[in-house]
Amino acid sequence: MFVRKKHSDLPRIFSPWVVIGSSLILFVIVTVLTVMNINRQRAATSTVLLEKGQALIKALEAGSRIGMRGRFAQGIRLSHLLEETAKLPGVDFIVVTNPEGGIIASNDFDRIGATFLPGHGDRVVPSEHPQWFMDKGADGASLFVVYSEFRPIMKAGFREHAQTMRERFLAFCPARPSPPPMHGGVVHPEKMFIYLGLKATSMEDAQKSDLMHSVVMSCIVLFVGLAGFISLFWAQNLRVSQRLLSDSRAFASEVVANLPEGLVVMGPDGEVSFGNESAVALCAPETTTSGNAAQTDTLMIPEEIRPVIDRLETERVVTEQEIVCTFEHDREIPLGVSGARIITEDGRFLGKIIILRDLREVRRLQQEVKRKEKLAAIGSLAAGVAHEIRNPLSSIKGFATLFRARFEPESTEHGAAEIMIHEVDRLNRVVTELIEYARPSRxxxxxxxxxxxxxxxxxxxxxxxxxxxxxxxxxxxxxxxxxxxxxxxxxxxxxxxxxxxxxxxxxxxxxxxxxxxxxxxxxxxxxxxxxxxxxxxxxxxxxxxxxxxxxxxxxxxxxxxxxxxxxxxxxxxxxxxxxxxxxxxxxxxxxxxxxxxxx
Incomplete structure (x- = not known):
């Protein structure tokens, strides 16, 4: 007898398609969050660099005004101020241009008088508020360029000093063409724009670090999420499997316990390890038949069954044999005995199972059938014989009655005739009983x-x-x-x-x-x-x-x-x-x- 696994589809709340769909949704969510985080980090870095550029521009404007006010500004040019400012960490270049893009001042003197265009070749229009764009430097490195209008000259609230400020600014700047006129009460030597190139290496490094960190964290979150879904899926399957196993055990226990046949399980050592209620009723009738394993020590296996058990040492299955077994108090019970070896799929021997079928009721029914068949045969025979006997009996009784009338009552012949009549009546009564017995009972x-x-x-x-x-x-x-x-x-x-x-x-x-x-x-x-x-x-x-x-x-x-x-x-x-x-x-x-x- 082999113990085989029963392959069945487990009812699942979370199917594989649900897990796959949930994983894709989680992946999309994590990806969106990662992109949003990268954009947020980039915006924060851009804001920092923009504020840094704006601060440098304000400082340059303030420095230009201070230089124009003091006498010490004589002989100092704006390009020198730009050159010194460009030496600050993270600053690549600083140029001041006119509206046409001509460079008025720069930290690189060789570029003065040239035309400034961004690396992408498009003209940009500065405004009062600082703006920025990304560009490439001479060495190919990324630059964060902050640009805006450059206003080193004060508004016209101080008209008495306007001309002086104009002269000083012209002296502060390199040699130029004729100075621009004043309009609207504001000194405009000419409208100027400033471009401040900041090295974006630190920003790129921070962005790469943030990107790597975000990708790693996203992978971790995705892995943890997938692991959670899979764990939930496995846990659900485990609960279902445990419930099915519990139900199967309960079902098997009830089936085995309530089998009409006796079932005895013997371990590899030959000792009885389990017996159901029917087996306990047969082999231990004095005990309470609840089928518990605690009662297996009271099971007395009849000696007549031992040959079947011994055959299981060499045979896998023993077909049913009818054996009359003797139990306590000399009770003889006919049993149908069969058995099998319990072997797992990997060939391990677990024990033997013996099935005892009580044949008393079968024997009784067999005897009842035989008795009914016998009665039917006798009844049919009796009916046929009765009809054949009654006719001659009537003739015999008639002649006996005639003989009795011809002889004296005290004579021997009269007595013989009386006996004949009496015996004929008895035979006729027997025949009547035979016919009555053979006739169907309605x-x-x-x-x-x-x-x-x-x-x-x-x-x-x-x-x-x-x-x-x-x-x-x-x-x-x-x-x-x-x-x-x-x-x-x-x-x-x-x-x-x-x-x-x-x-x-x-x-x-x-x-x-x-x-x-x-x-x-x-x-x-x-x-x-x-x-x-x-x-x-x-x-x-x-x-x-x-x-x-x-x-x-x-x-x-x-x-x-x-x-x-x-x-x-x-x-x-x-x-x-x-x-x-x-x-x-x-x-x-x-x-x-x-x-x-x-x-």
Missing amino acids: IAARDTDLGTMINHSLSLIQQDVQRAGVRVETDIPEDISPVFLDPDRMQQCLLNVYLNAVQAMPQGGILRVEGFRAPDGRFGMRISDTGKGIPAQDLPKIFDPYYTTKNRGTGLGLAMVLKIVEAHDGEIKVVSKEGEGTVITIILPQKGGSARQVT
């Missing part, structure tokens, strides 16, 4: 008062009872009536039982008739006597036709009793002990068919 059941029927049947044997010196006792409860039966056929049944009881008490005794209601709702009659009883070896045969222990009798009385009871869908039980008496119990259903026929 039941016409109706509501009947049980007490009235029993009293009427007892009145029919009143003379026999008085002649034998038998006392009759009855106990019929009033609440038992009415009952559903055929009163005529049941009286015939009771008469046969009464006559057998009276004949079993030739020296007198007690014939007791009781009516009762069974716990299952059926009703019954119990007829008991104090006669000589029936020997134990004769009890199985008393309902067989033509079986009798009397010198005079046909052996059909109790056979007719059984036939009538079975026609009522009832049952009959006989308990007898030799020398003490016999008790016959007839149990009938409360309701039955109105016209049942039994052959």
